[in-house]
Amino acid sequence: MKELIAKLPKAELHLHIEGSLEPELMFALAQKNNITLPYKTIEEVKNAYNFTSLQSFLDIYYAGANVLITESDFFDVTWAYLLTCKAQNVLHVEIFFDPQTHTSRGIAFETVVNGITKALQKGEIELGISSFLIMCFLRHLSEEEAFKTLQESLLFKDKILGVGLDSSEVGHPPSKFERVFAACENVGYKIVAHAGEEGDSSYIWEAINLLHVKRIDHGIRCDEDATLVEFLIEKQIPLTVCPLSNVKLRAVSSMREHNIINLLRKGVLVTINSDDPAYFGGYINENYEAVANSLHVSQEELKLLAQNSFKASFLSEAQKQHFTQMIALL
Numbered sequence: 001m002k003e004l005i006a007k008l009p010k011a012e013l014h015l016h017i018e019g020s021l022e023p024e025l026m027f028a029l030a031q032k033n034n035i036t037l038p039y040k041t042i043e044e045v046k047n048a049y050n051f052t053s054l055q056s057f058l059d060i061y062y063a064g065a066n067v068l069i070t071e072s073d074f075f076d077v078t079w080a081y082l083l084t085c086k087a088q089n090v091l092h093v094e095i096f097f098d099p100q101t102h103t104s105r106g107i108a109f110e111t112v113v114n115g116i117t118k119a120l121q122k123g124e125i126e127l128g129i130s131s132f133l134i135m136c137f138l139r140h141l142s143e144e145e146a147f148k149t150l151q152e153s154l155l156f157k158d159k160i161l162g163v164g165l166d167s168s169e170v171g172h173p174p175s176k177f178e179r180v181f182a183a184c185e186n187v188g189y190k191i192v193a194h195a196g197e198e199g200d201s202s203y204i205w206e207a208i209n210l211l212h213v214k215r216i217d218h219g220i221r222c223d224e225d226a227t228l229v230e231f232l233i234e235k236q237i238p239l240t241v242c243p244l245s246n247v248k249l250r251a252v253s254s255m256r257e258h259n260i261i262n263l264l265r266k267g268v269l270v271t272i273n274s275d276d277p278a279y280f281g282g283y284i285n286e287n288y289e290a291v292a293n294s295l296h297v298s299q300e301e302l303k304l305l306a307q308n309s310f311k312a313s314f315l316s317e318a319q320k321q322h323f324t325q326m327i328a329l330l
């Protein structure tokens with residue numbers, strides 16, 4: 001299984017670049033930028049990564065992102081992630097970044113986008129990894145702040161393919177951002193949103209009906225509503241599922257209880273992703289392995305999951321076909 005997972009060509013569609021900041025790089029950047037971290041050693045950092053909920057993670061994740069100051073910092077974190085992608089046979093990535101996490105600290109939007117984009121361009125040339133960039137609005141902030149971020153992003157529209165919605169879900173439903181996403185759609189951004197991670201299935205319906213998402217990030221609570229599951233199957237709306245994240249943040253009680261393979265067998269277009277790999281103990285291959293080890297997955301199902309990752313991407317139909325056939329021939 002491990003061997004098959006390693007050699008499968010894969011796409012990653014749910015990855016927060018700030019969540020790929022490994023403790024070693026966090027310490028190096030903190031030292032360079034003269035920032036005091038609430039930890040003395042890497043061991044202490046790792047011990048702090050003991051989460052009980054999404055919010056308990058987000059508090060630590062936003063604090064970690066404080067070490068990212070200059071364009072080269074954003075380049076370094078992105079480049080480190082791409083090197084891991086190369087090592088794990090990830091051929092295409094669609095990565096999230098949270099501009100407000102940085103602009104609220106006085107870091108220019110331009111610094112963030114340019115650092116990430118330069119690494120993505122180098123990744124395409126030197127590693128052969130294609131990529132798209134998706135900016136997320138922080139849903140715990142206001143509609144007005146999201147509109148301001150949308151406005152700022154327009155200068156960099158050639159570098160940003162889409163918009164998403166992340167951060168604290170419960171209490172901040174998609175409806176809060178209906179008007180912002182309508183404006184995003186108008187300017188041609190592709191739309192995705194985190195929904196049904198901790199929030200109930202109504203958050204998924206709202207993301208579909210009010211925000212017009214092309215895919216749902218997480219979406220694991222869809223199975224509370226049989227009509228919704230039928231709808232996802234009929235419309236082939238993809239779910240970007242993050243198994244290790246769901247267990248670490250206690251959205252599911254254990255990997256054996258995870259519904260990803262049940263959903264796959266019903267015909268839902270599910271994909272496997274790493275979310276915030278530096279915090280949750282694994283990149284994409286470790287997520288595939290955790291699912292394979294706990295849920296009796298066949299080799300054909302693993303291949304289907306990898307094919308789904310390309311089908312659910314924003315690549316062209318011809319590129320999707322190319323990758324799915326490549327996997328079929330393995």
Ligand SMILES: Nc1ncnc2[nH]cnc12
Nearest residue numbers: 016166167168194275276
């Ligand atoms: N799993 C997650 N859910 C919501 N917001 C996030 N930001 C980073 N990771 C996230």
Ligand SMILES: [Zn+2]
Nearest residue numbers: 016166217275
């Ligand atoms: Zn996420």
